[in-house]
Amino acid sequence: MNATRAEEVALLALGWLVSNDDLLPVFQGASGVSADDLRAGAQDPAFLASVLDFLLMDDAWVIAVCDHLVVPYETLYQVRQMLPGGDLPNWT
Template identity: 55%
Template structure:
């Protein structure tokens, strides 16, 4: 996946998260992000990567997000890997 496409999915995830009254406070509490951080983070690939990191912590969230946005279930993880810090780790 190209980074530009990954950013679109990350921005879609951020928009979905902001519209989710139950999950947004969880994200804000876990990340320490405030409203201003969320607004400015919309243009930051690193912030969008953090949004996808959060989203992919729970399969239920991934399914809800993908179902509501007509995306395959692997889209958030594929997008995450294309953003900064998402490269595959080789421990050997």
């Protein structure tokens, strides 16, 4: 996993989130982002990291995204580690 691939996968995860009519309003309510913010954030690695932080809060969301992207379940966590703020230690 490198930074370029991480951003690509994170962007795909954002696309999945935007297409999810049930979960997108939850993300927008929790983060306060608008549709314009979503479009602008697609180019910002820190914003993409926040999307992954949100998705990583629930195993069911991780499974759904990874199944959609056809990637192993640990991929979202690996991607998150490559984006800004992802170098924090994992204490779990």
